[in-house]
Amino acid sequence: MSSTRLPPVAxxxxxFMRRQQVLLLYRRVLRAIRQVPNERDRKYLENWAREEFQRNKSATEEDTIRMMITQGNLQLKELEKTLNLAKA
Incomplete structure (x- = not known):
């Protein structure tokens, strides 16, 4: 089975910078999720994050993408805050 590749899109x-922001957010979310102590919760959050990014990857409207990045950063901060409180 061979995979066909699409030609690169300019x-x-x-x-490019927006895509880098999205990738950075995705990596930060996955790193934060790795710190969730309960394996079942961790798997749930990993799947949720993957599905959210996958579901929104076709977005092209600049304002929509900016809003989603902002919302994602807010959710990440909440997760990090919750994890820090759980450690204390």
Whole structure:
């Protein structure tokens, strides 16, 4: 079975930077989730994060993407705050 690759798509600098922001957010979310002590909760959150990013990967509207990144950062901060409280 061979996989066919699509030709590379030229991105503007703005699109490239936005994509980098999304990847950074995704990595930060997964790193935070790794600190969840309960394995079942950790798996649930990993699946949730993957599905959310996958579901929204086709978004192209700049304002929508910016809003989703902002919302994702807020949710990440809440998760980090909760994890820090659990450790204390």
């Amino acid at each position: 991105l503007t600098l703005k699109q």
